[in-house]
Amino acid sequence: MADQAGDPLFQSQDPIFDRKELLHVGHVPDEDRIVGRDDEIESVAAEIGAITRGDPPNNVMIYGKTGTGKSLISRHVATRAQNAARGNGIDCGVLYVDCSEANTETRTTRQLALSLKDGTDYRENIPVRGVGTMEYYQHIWAILEDCFDAVVVILDEIDKLDNSNILMQLSRAREARKTDAYIGVIGISNKVKYRETLDERIDSSFGHRELFFHPYDASQLREIMRNREDAFQPDVLADGTIELCAALAAKKHGDARKAIEILKEAGELARRTGSETVSEDHIKQAQEVAEINRIEELTSGATVHAKLALYALASHIITGERETYKTREIYQRYVGICDLVATDPITENGLYRQLKEQAFLGVIESEKTGGGRSQGSYLLHRLVTDPKHIVKAVRRDASLEELPTYDRLAETEPATGGRDTDLSSFD
Ligand SMILES: Nc1ncnc2c1ncn2[C@@H]1O[C@H](COP(=O)(O)OP(=O)(O)O)[C@@H](O)[C@H]1O
Ligand SMILES: [Mg+2]
Missing domain, CATH: 1.10.8.60 (Helicase, Ruva Protein; domain 3)
Known part of the structure; x- marks a missing residue:
């Protein structure tokens, strides 16, 4: 041979x-290759920095669109804080969890416990299966107690987590006498709207600052x-x-x-x-x-109806003269497409909700418009991307390969009629 x-x-x-x-996405560039984020680096450092002096850190939530350096800057600052802490004789750990993968409290706590144990001389076995969240918390507190003075926990894509109890657990740990170690949490979300749901779900114990990263x-x-x-x-x-x-x-x-x-x-x-x-x-x-x-x-988790709605909007934009279309217009074309692909259409109200979800994901933008005295207000939807890309992406869905080409769609349109959807009937 x-x-x-x-x-x-x-x-x-x-x-x-x-x-x-x-060029790999996960690649963390050296400090001197990080561009234009000095202020953000300083802001994150200011929130968690106390940890390096043996004092309690602040928690921080970082918001911003994808690719604005949130994950990179968080890891970068956390690692520097760890080194600085060590320089001061403080045993500081850094934990990173991608909550889009570890998307339940059990998975997240399991990963935290396992990575925390890694490299320490903690002897207890941490089972990967068959135990619940509470047991993982017990391990986390025990390891922190035995081996660390402080820890920075990065919860990336935290909005993918099915509940935010972990924020409470981590921020109350000292108060509840679970551990003496200081815990600084950096939560990261691509969705600014996560703030609203967060406010409802967690109480004041997760006192935190908010930072916004811009494109x-x-x-x-x-x-x-x-x-x-x-x-x-x-x-x-x-x-x-x-x-x-x-x-x-x-x-x-x-x-x-x-x-x-x-x-x-x-x-x-x-x-x-x-x-x-x-x-x-x-x-x-x-x-x-x-x-x-x-x-x-972005649309991988969307229902077939949402995909057909996007397809309808894309075809409108390609064949029509406008960039924005009303819910009603999209709905009518959507119904025509459903007919062609032998799918039962959902109601207009249902489709309206699907469009709202797509706006949340950032595939479309929806804007409320006053329709004049007697017409009420309605939503106008636009695509954030080139409609031809939507067409191609939707067609990649195996169940939708048979979709008619968009130029044929205009012909399938039922005659337009009726008033446009009144928002008040939906909210
Ligand atoms: N300021 C920057 N300097 C150098 N590379 C960057 C910078 N911001 C982001 N990157 C790189 O771009 C990619 C996306 O950054 P990332 O931190 O993952 O964004 P986000 O978490 O906001 O979606 C990564 O490969 C990262 O290394
Ligand atoms: Mg990221």
Whole structure:
């Protein structure tokens, strides 16, 4: 057998990428590669910083759209706090939980207990199965008591958690004499609206500050990508590629994750097509793929009716002359589509709720408009993205492959009539 290390099949150098890991989403860049977040870093540090001096920290909630650096900055500051604390002889742990995966209290506490135990000499066995939340809390308190003076707990995507009891448990732990260790919680959510539900669910014991991270502008995105240019082989990135990528990403969402993903995808495209450089064309194609993926991800949990409603709105925008449509207009086209795909339509009220959910997810924007004296107010919906991307993303759903093309949809329309949906009948 050939010596594997010397097998020519695996010897050729990647013509496009040199250090591709720099473009992975989970990659935490060095401090000097973090761009434009000095104020945010300082604000987070100000809230949890007391921990480094052996004093009680504040809890903090970070809000902001995806790709604004919330996860990165939280981890970065937590790690620096840990190091600073250690420098002062304080044993400080950092725990990170992605609540979109650990989406129940049991899963989250299990993960906290297991990661807390990791690297300590805590002897008790922590079962992965067959025990409940309370038992995991017991382990958490015991490990904290035995091995730590303080801990920073990052609960990322906290809105995905099915209840917020954990915030209460963590913030009351000292008061309830579960542990003497100081606990600082950094909660992160992409949804500003989570605040409202949070206010209702937790009491004042989770006293916390709120921080808002804003989308990046084109020049920040450019610098973020420039700092990772060495992911590519020298001279592979054609002039202007990064600028274009930054401009596209800034125009859409100011999302650094997406900008980096597009850059990576463009590299993959270049490699697949045997090109020696990554060109503006590769960027444009990659951007489209990324956008469709994003929509698909956002709508992955949506009902078939929500998807058909988005499809109806997209087809209106493509075939019509406006950017915004009323609930009633979307509903009528939706009913036509249901007929074509032999699906029973839900009620207009039901569809209205589905649209509201999509607005919450950020796929559409809905705006209330006064319709004049006798008409009442109604909602106007617009797509946040290119309607053709919605069409493609919805069509990827296996059960909807048979959807008619959008130009045929206008023909299926029942005659428009009746007053538009009055909001008051829905709220
Ligand atoms: N200020 C920044 N400087 C450098 N890279 C950044 C910056 N902000 C975000 N990134 C990178 O962009 C991606 C998305 O950031 P992330 O922190 O995951 O965003 P969020 O948690 O807000 O969705 C990550 O790969 C991250 O490393
Ligand atoms: Mg994140």
